[in-house]
Structure formats: C-alpha cells, structure tokens
Amino acid sequence: MQEKFYITTTLPYVNAEPHVGFAMEIIEADVLARFKRSQGKEVFFNTGTDEHGLKLFRKAQELGMDVQDYVNGQAENFKQLKNVLNLSWDNFIRTTDAHHLAAAQEFWKRCEKAGDIYTKIYKVKYCVGCELEKTDSELVDGKCPLHPGVELEIIEEENHFFRFSKYQQTLLDLYAENPEFVLPKNRLKEIKNFVAGGLEDFSISRLKEKMPWGIEVPGSPDHVMYVWFDALVNYISAIGWPTELEKFDSFWPVVQLAGKDNLRQQSAMWQAMLMSANIKPSKQILINGFITVGGQKMSKSVGNVIAPAEMVEKFGIDGTRYLLLSGGGNFGEDMDITWERLTEKYNADLANGLGNLVSRVVKLAENVESLDLDEVNQDVAEILGKEFAFFAETELLDQALPAIWSKIRNANIFIEDNKPWELAKTDEENFKHIVRSLIAQLYVIAAMLVPFMPETSAKIKTALETKKVDPLFQRIK
Numbered sequence: 001m002q003e004k005f006y007i008t009t010t011l012p013y014v015n016a017e018p019h020v021g022f023a024m025e026i027i028e029a030d031v032l033a034r035f036k037r038s039q040g041k042e043v044f045f046n047t048g049t050d051e052h053g054l055k056l057f058r059k060a061q062e063l064g065m066d067v068q069d070y071v072n073g074q075a076e077n078f079k080q081l082k083n084v085l086n087l088s089w090d091n092f093i094r095t096t097d098a099h100h101l102a103a104a105q106e107f108w109k110r111c112e113k114a115g116d117i118y119t120k121i122y123k124v125k126y127c128v129g130c131e132l133e134k135t136d137s138e139l140v141d142g143k144c145p146l147h148p149g150v151e152l153e154i155i156e157e158e159n160h161f162f163r164f165s166k167y168q169q170t171l172l173d174l175y176a177e178n179p180e181f182v183l184p185k186n187r188l189k190e191i192k193n194f195v196a197g198g199l200e201d202f203s204i205s206r207l208k209e210k211m212p213w214g215i216e217v218p219g220s221p222d223h224v225m226y227v228w229f230d231a232l233v234n235y236i237s238a239i240g241w242p243t244e245l246e247k248f249d250s251f252w253p254v255v256q257l258a259g260k261d262n263l264r265q266q267s268a269m270w271q272a273m274l275m276s277a278n279i280k281p282s283k284q285i286l287i288n289g290f291i292t293v294g295g296q297k298m299s300k301s302v303g304n305v306i307a308p309a310e311m312v313e314k315f316g317i318d319g320t321r322y323l324l325l326s327g328g329g330n331f332g333e334d335m336d337i338t339w340e341r342l343t344e345k346y347n348a349d350l351a352n353g354l355g356n357l358v359s360r361v362v363k364l365a366e367n368v369e370s371l372d373l374d375e376v377n378q379d380v381a382e383i384l385g386k387e388f389a390f391f392a393e394t395e396l397l398d399q400a401l402p403a404i405w406s407k408i409r410n411a412n413i414f415i416e417d418n419k420p421w422e423l424a425k426t427d428e429e430n431f432k433h434i435v436r437s438l439i440a441q442l443y444v445i446a447a448m449l450v451p452f453m454p455e456t457s458a459k460i461k462t463a464l465e466t467k468k469v470d471p472l473f474q475r476i477k
Helices: 020-038 054-063 067-079 098-113 164-177 185-196 227-232 245-251 260-276 308-315 317-326 339-365 373-393 400-418 420-426 428-449 454-466
Strands: 004-008 042-049 091-094 117-127 132-134 153-162 205-207 220-225 255-259 284-288 291-293 335-337
Touching (some): 004 245, 020 042, 020 255, 020 317, 042 067, 054 067, 067 091, 098 117, 098 227, 164 185, 185 260, 220 227, 227 260, 308 317, 308 339, 317 400, 335 339, 339 428, 400 420, 420 428, 428 454
Parallel strands (some): 004 042, 004 255, 255 284
Antiparallel strands (some): 117 132, 205 220
16 A cells, blocks of 8 residues: 655744745645655645634734635735745645634544633733743743734633643653654754643633634634634644544644744644544654844844745746755754845855756767666666665755755866866767766756756756756856
C-alpha cells in the first residue's frame, strides 16, 4: 500500500494581506510535499485561513462590512498565493466551512465528555493582536511585546475553560518519548520548560453578546468558541475527521509548520486537546523564526511590510522561493532581510551562480552528442537517494540547498580551472568527456532543485535536451 504523508501550515488570520513570513512557511511546506511525492508517497498538503475571532469582527465593523463578506474577500488573497508562489497544496480549508464548523462542535463534545470543559467567571488581560490571554510576566512595560501598539483589554465574564493543567505530565512524557517532536531542539527545550513550570486551564469560549463572530458552543447558545480552540481543529477536520475516519486514519498524524509565536498553541495546547478527544498527537512540529526588515518587525505604520507578490515581481517565482528558503541560514532562526541584501544574494547565487553555470554548460554542449538520458537518470536517482537520505530524516531539508549550491560553485570553479573551450582545440576526446561530466552534474543539480525551484529545474532539463537556453536569471541592478 502506498505510504501516506500529511503536512500542514498554520492558518493565518485574514485581517491583513499575506506577508513574507507566512510565504516562507508555506513554501517550506510545499518543498516537503513535493519531496515526499518524489519519493512515491501519497501526500496531503493542507493550508487555509483562520476566519473567526475578535480581530476580524472589529475589522469588519470598522469597514462597515458584513463579517462573512469581509473574510470571503480576504480568503481570496491567500488563495492567490497558489499561483503567485507556484504552490502544490491539496486542500485549502476555511474555518467558516460548514464541515469544519460541525467538526469543531463534535471535538468540543469529545473534550466535554472527557470531563475537560467547565465554566467559571474570570478576569484576564487580553491581547486582541495575539487573541491570547497575557500574564504580567509576559508583558513588557505593561504591553504585549508582539503587539506593543495594541492596548491590552480586561475581560471579565463567565467562560468555558479547558483543563490544560490535567495534561502536564502527559505532555512531558510525549516530549521525552519523542526527542524530535519539536524542531529545532531549542524550541523543544523552550516548550518543555513552559509545561514543566505548571499549566493553567485556559478559556475556550466568549459571550456571544460581546463577540458574536464564532462557532456556537454545543449546548451553550450564549457562547461562541474561542478562536484558537476552533482554528486548531482544522488540522483534523481538513483530513475528514469525524465523518471520513478511514481517510483520516490513513493520513494522521500530521507534520505541522508554525512560527515561534505559535509554539505554545501548536505543541502544548493543541496536543492536550487531542489527548482529551482521544486522538493521537501530531507527528512533528517544525518551528520557524521571524522575518524582520532592516532589523525592525514588519509593520504597516513603519511602512516596511513586504508582500510575496512584490518579491515575485522583482525576483520571479523561483527567485523568491530560493531567497525565502535560503536567507535564514539554519531552519528556525530569525531572518533579517532588506531589498538590497535580497538583490545581492539573487545576483550572486542565481544570476552569477546557477544561471551562469547553465549558460556555460549548454553552450559547451552544443558540439557534443547527447548523453544516454536513461542512463543519466538512473545515475541521478541513485545520487539523489544518497544525497537526500540524510536531509529527509528530519523532515526539514534545510541543509539541502547549501549542498546543492556547493555543487554549483564547484562546477563553476571546475570550468574556470580547466577551460574546456580551449581544450576543444587540442584534445577533442577529453573535451567531450569533461562536457559530458558537466552535463551529468547539471542533471543532478536540476533533479535536486525540483522541490525547491520546480520551474527552474524543468528549464534546465529542457535546455540540456535542446541545447538552447535563455538566461535563467537576469542580473538586477
């Protein structure tokens, strides 16, 4: 039976346009999905939009719009990323979908049946920007450090609560038994320390009269579900739970990508909720760092927000994919970008590096008969099996791009050192041998680039077969 693989991004809020931080996350998920498909696995790649909560309700009010009409329009902005970034997702879920609403209510009932939902009156400081409660220890100068421009609100009302505290030891056992459950490992250490420090039950509902935009709580029509509780359920509703259990069981558990501001929700809160509903935990949580621009957080007020479409307009689709995948060095670390640094890297790695190599090899190949492509492809498959084996073990492939660019640099250096165009005049056989070797190397590079830069990979293979190529990446001034 064909092995299955399920991967998902987080669901971004639709209160703002897509930005490069989420673009990086969804491109990473796309790379893993494409790579797993190349291994012959049946892949389910999920993404979508989170469309409930106070932020969206207020934004629609501010614009004088019906909330559903507002989120409909915003969801389209995220759907367009499929073409903008050449993504291969299999499913785009919206938390306003009828199936998801029903699944979230059934999930609530399962947690309630387990004795993990109760009501109490509480008073809390709340950041609307995060849609999360904040303790004094989390604040900096009385403000949320992630949204310092958003005033904290005091919420005092009767809410339903989830017994998070009940799952402290079970979560610690999960982390201990799965040392790569959260990657990178410093994030696993961070969440272990958080859980070991003691867990407090968290609110999972809001009074409908104050915040009507949400999924109604089963048996409690005066309340709607807290946005995080509702949205997290998408990971299982997207794959058929609870109505298509055969499909669900065949794909679950999932590999999830998330930003570091989602660490607690994805790797602790959600896992405890799954345990309560008697569903296996996720397979793995991969945590990204933040993207800053010139050392500053992206902000509309500062005017430094970079949209994926802006990058594509300047660098092309595969140029953008490469820059966002390679710009941060190690997976999980913060990445600081500027237009100047992005352009410099584009010119160095793509125009001067890969693009120059392809032009050189295709030009040299004009006077050399074609290789036996079947034989080359067999060699490529064997090489890829060895090259990617290590990278695939962590589900990250974050070391694969540096390995590919090492091959590109070495091939360019080899050409400079051996000057095959001069050898063609004095030793034709050796010249042909060298060129065939370069063609084979370029085939390997093209095959390795498939998950990362699919259009470029196809162009390289076509150029080698036709011995014609237009510049892959024009230098940008």
